[in-house]
Every structure is written in structure tokens, then in C-alpha cells.
Amino acid sequence: MKKSILVLMTSLLALTMVVACNKKKDEKPAADPTAMGTDMAEMQPEMQPDAMKEDPKPEVKVDPASEAVTPPTLTALAEIGTPKIAVYVDLAKMAQSPLMKETGLTEKMNVSFMKDSDSMDKAALAKCLGIDVKTPTDMISKVAVFTNGSEDDATIILTVPMEAEKLMGCLKTSAKDTKIEDVTFGTAKGYKVTEKEGEVSHFVAVEKNKILTFKGEQKEFVAKLKIGEGNIGKGDVEGYFPGGPQCLKVIVRELSMDEFNKNAKGMIPNLKAIDVDATVGIANGLKVDVKVDTKDAKAAESLAAFAAVMKGNPGAKAQLKAVGLDESLIDKVIIAAKDTNVTVKIDLDMATVKGLVEKLKGMIPGAAAPAAEEPKAEAPKAEEPKAEEPKAEEAKK
Numbered sequence: 001m002k003k004s005i006l007v008l009m010t011s012l013l014a015l016t017m018v019v020a021c022n023k024k025k026d027e028k029p030a031a032d033p034t035a036m037g038t039d040m041a042e043m044q045p046e047m048q049p050d051a052m053k054e055d056p057k058p059e060v061k062v063d064p065a066s067e068a069v070t071p072p073t074l075t076a077l078a079e080i081g082t083p084k085i086a087v088y089v090d091l092a093k094m095a096q097s098p099l100m101k102e103t104g105l106t107e108k109m110n111v112s113f114m115k116d117s118d119s120m121d122k123a124a125l126a127k128c129l130g131i132d133v134k135t136p137t138d139m140i141s142k143v144a145v146f147t148n149g150s151e152d153d154a155t156i157i158l159t160v161p162m163e164a165e166k167l168m169g170c171l172k173t174s175a176k177d178t179k180i181e182d183v184t185f186g187t188a189k190g191y192k193v194t195e196k197e198g199e200v201s202h203f204v205a206v207e208k209n210k211i212l213t214f215k216g217e218q219k220e221f222v223a224k225l226k227i228g229e230g231n232i233g234k235g236d237v238e239g240y241f242p243g244g245p246q247c248l249k250v251i252v253r254e255l256s257m258d259e260f261n262k263n264a265k266g267m268i269p270n271l272k273a274i275d276v277d278a279t280v281g282i283a284n285g286l287k288v289d290v291k292v293d294t295k296d297a298k299a300a301e302s303l304a305a306f307a308a309v310m311k312g313n314p315g316a317k318a319q320l321k322a323v324g325l326d327e328s329l330i331d332k333v334i335i336a337a338k339d340t341n342v343t344v345k346i347d348l349d350m351a352t353v354k355g356l357v358e359k360l361k362g363m364i365p366g367a368a369a370p371a372a373e374e375p376k377a378e379a380p381k382a383e384e385p386k387a388e389e390p391k392a393e394e395a396k397k
Contacts, residue, residue, distance in 0.1 A: 069279050069289050070243035072251075077240060078230035079221065080155060083146040086240060086251040092141040092161075094247040099282040099350060103357040110135045121174040128170035129162065139167065144237050155221065156213045157206070157237050164205035171203075188227035210235030246287075248280035268306065270299035286353045288346040297340050304337035307344070311335065324359055326352075 076082045100106040113136040126133050133139060142159035160167050172180050172191060179194040183202065190204030199215070206212045206227055212235070214221065226233045231240075241249040257271045274292050281287040294300045310316065317327035329352075334345040348356070 068244055069246070072242050073239040074231065074237075075240075077146065077232060077237060079224045079232045080146060082253050083155075084148045084253055084255070085146070087143075087145045088238070088241045088249040089143045090141070090245075090247045091143065092137045093245065094282065095135065095137050097247065097282045099285060099353055102350065103354050105357065120171065121176060125170055125174035128173055129167070137161070144241075146237075152216055153218065153221075154215060155218075155232060157232065157235050158211040158213065159235075160209050160211060162209065164207065164209055164211045168203055168205060168211065185222065185225060185227050206233055207235040242277060242279055244279065244281070245283070246279040246281040250276065250278040252276040264306075268299055268302040270294070270296040271303060272296075272299075285350045286346065286348040288344070290344040292342045292344075294340050294342060300337045300340050300342050304335055304342045307335045307342070325356070329356070 094100055095106050095109065100109070122133055131138060139160060140158050141161050144157040144159075145154055146156075147154040168191060175193075177196050181192045181194075183190050183192045185204050188204055188206075190202060193201050193203065200217070201213060201215050203211055203213045204227065212225075212232060224230075228234060231237050241251065253275050254273050255276065256273055261268065261271060271294055274294055276290065276292050278288070278290040281289075292300075292303070294303055311330055311333055316330050320329060321327045329348075332346055332348060332352075334343075334347075336343050
């Protein structure tokens, strides 16, 4: 049961990031992490106000109203306060987007789901639910994850397209290789799932179509949890994320910049910790909006100048070209600083993203032709009759 949801969730997050973060991979070749200190030292003379003046060359597109980003309505959650990391994925919206469909990523997501859901009897699950389970969105519509940086303290809210109680009951009856026990959270019925490896997770319906799941016992969290009350106890967590229809939203709070400053050799002394708010929309292409709050205006200006220098480094385009990507992609990254904030915007049309995805498929093992891998799984079956051939040869001898 845990794998049928948690493995699914991580697989989907990874697939989402294929679309959202592979664009960031285009940027990373500009700076070799192993030589970051050297690169920064070489660029330091360039980090003057003139560098900031050169950046606003690319034209800035106006965001369509349909993908506007509005501030969240919650700054903390009743039971856990302000988590260091929060991720929200609208799986249903992502799977139905033209970008995912036209690039074949929706189909790849479905194939991955069927492979990763071996911990459940799919026929029994389908019969119990009254639907044919073929895609992840048949079971899960949205995922919200909250953590302080460890998988062990993750709190997850799943939004499902059916009654949560029914789904949990069907998962219980169709699960394989797991021990499932009934437990209670106050007066609410839930389940404790123990995998054969000994890993434990819990599931409980917190609203008609929402399920709370977490790993381990997390006794302090459970002591605060009251089903039907609070943000998590009611599944009322979407207000923590920026508004709008974006399929992926990420919030990071109080991220220490000690490691960055060590590599930067003190180039941005005022940069102590940052907050990050990021959204990814894939309605008509790829639209990434990132806001980094440095909590210091001088730090914001220096960080934006540094990013502009990295972006303008001739080596960045050369490295993109070296791996077969369009070197002009780097020009699509728009960087700006205002007050204590640094913003990064990426806006790619559908044709550009489709070309990028095709290129990236060729770089990721097994991603170029996922469907072609299916027959290989049946190869051992086809070879079984050959086991009798030696007997035939012995008979001839």
C-alpha cells in the first residue's frame, strides 16, 4: 500500500521535474560545481553595476492572466508550523496538459505507474473500486508534501478522485507483501502499513476525498493531529501555496546559504539564508517563476549580478551546444532584482519545449523509447521452450 502511493508520488514528482527542472539543467553547465570557487573568483571583477545593465536585453513576455501567480493565503500550518520544504503537484492537470501529452510524457508517466505498482493486485483493486486502474490519476489527483528536509518527517496530503475511505479500503484488500493493521487517530479510523522490509507508514482519511499519509510513528505530530480540525486535520493545505493553476509549486523557507558562501569565497557576505517561492505552469508551454527572498537588498543585488554574469559567460552557451541543446535557450532566462528579492523567469513556447524534451530523452537512459522496453520483459518467457532443445540434441547423439 505504501509503494502504491509513496512510490507513485516520488515517480510523478520526478517526471514533473523532467519537464520543469531539465530547463535548469540547461543552465547548470555554465558553472561546473567542482570549480565554482574558481569561476566565481574569475568573474568577480565583472560583478560591477555595468553587469547589471547588460542583463535586461531579452524581451519580457506578459504573463497570461490564466497563469498569474498570487500570494498564498497561509504562512504556516496549524499542526506543523512552517515547514522548510513544501511541494504541491496537480497530477490531473499535469497529465491532461497539451505539453505532457504532445511530448509523450503523460504516456511515460502511465507506464512508470504500472511498473511501480507491483505491490498491489491491480485486478482486485479495479474490481473493488469499480474502475480500470491504468493511470496514476485514476487514484490520485493532487499531492502536497511538507518536510523539514528528511523523508522521515514528511507529511503528505493526497487528493483523490473518489471517496477516500473507499480507496483506502480497496488498497488494503488488494495489497501484497504488506502487513496492514487498523489504527485510530482520535476517533478516526486509519491504517498502519508495514512493508516486508520493516518500513512503516500510516494512512487516514482527513476529508471526503483527502488522505493524510506519513512515514514512521511521528509521535509528536500525531499528538497534535485532530482529524477534522486544523489545516492538516481537514486537508486544508492548498492555501499554503501560491494561487493560480500551475501544476507544480515549491516553497522553501530559511534555506541556509553557508555552503554557497563557502564556495563563493565571501563574494556575497550579506547572504545568510533565503526563502524560495517557485511555480511551474505547463498549459501552453513551460513557464517557470522563481522568487528568491535574500532578506537583504544588497545581497539581492549581488546575487542577481552574479547570476547575470553566470548567464552571460560564453562558456554557458558553448556547453549547451556541446550536449546538443540550442544555445539560445540561455537567453530565455530572465533575471531581475527588486528590494530583497531576486526573480528568475523562464517562458518557453510549446515547440521549443517539445524539441528540448526530445533532446533530453536521448540523454536519459531508457527515456528515449519507454514502450520499446516492454517486450524485453517477456523475453524470458519466449526462451522457455529452448530449455528442451539440449534434450533433443542428446537424443540425436
